[in-house]
Amino acid sequence: MVKVDRRVARTQEAIKKAFLELMSEKNFNNISIQDISDRANINRATVYLHYLDKFDLLDKIMEEHIYNMGNLCNPDGDWIEETMHCMEYFERNYLFFSTMLASEGAPYFRNRFVQLNIEGFKKEVDVTKGKNLGQSADVVAEFVANAFVGVVEWWIKNGMPYSTQEMAEKVGELLERNLSH
Template sequence: MSKMDRRIRKSQEAMKTAVIELMIEKNFDQITIQDISDRADVSRRTIYLHYTDKFDLLDKLIEEHIDELRELCDSAGNDADYMEAVLLWFKYFESHYLFFSAMLASKGGSFFRNRFLEFFLQELKKKENDMPEGNNQGLTDGEDIDIQFLGAAIVGVMEWWFKNGKPHAPSFMAQRLGSLLERNLEADFPLA
């Protein structure tokens, strides 16, 4: 890559880090482009070269993490059990702690929470659709409620973990949450 590419990447990373750090300190609505510029040590013009506004910056940052989580799930494949899948999630959350704690434990994270929930709902529905007998069938009303319940429960556990400063290791969380998912999903939506 050229030096220009590295500088652009470095500037974008600085802007992303700045918005995350600022969200830990104050509500997203109170953050200005000038705040981001000052924290990232880039000009306002540089921010506008890459993003329409602070909402666009946040949206792209969220999408980046959701895409990476989706790739993790896809790379695990259908042979992974629930505990293996949840362990991948928690290791990812731990390695990106600053981002997820800002999004889930701060004021201003409701937009992210909705996107996060939608990600888990899609993953749960995908598991149901990957079943041989589930092909080309829509979810029944009851199954849709089950998936909504489990998706909200997963996000709730994630929020709890971040708000309480990661009280348990990712392996412990994977074992507990994986076990809960297995008990609640295995009969209706087996992974393999």
């Protein structure tokens, strides 16, 4: 893994934070590189040093979160514990998720989020026995992934009315009920 200079990392974080704040305030199409640089307190050339344009910036932010969730939210049998890791990640990155999901800032991200979960849940579905006997693994994975993403959206849109622990317990139990043998 390539070690990133701390100043570069700080600058990129400032750019990403400024961009997400702006996306939570106004439409993506109305955000300029100048707006981002002003908010991040850097010059425009610095933004272009790190990103091709605002589309590249958005893509990189989304890919970073998809990658992190893929590594963090992998079920290994303990649904509540794994769901806890995910809920804590959503809470730590509230600005991103509230912008991408609650404000419908990027429908593309929601689709990627669902796909990530479909791929993960598909590995856990057993249609040869138990409550999913005779079901289609694809249908079960689609159902559970869309339900999971929908619940996360609801939680974020409503200002996280339950703690991460409560959500992990509630959602983890539902996942276990629908995916366990």
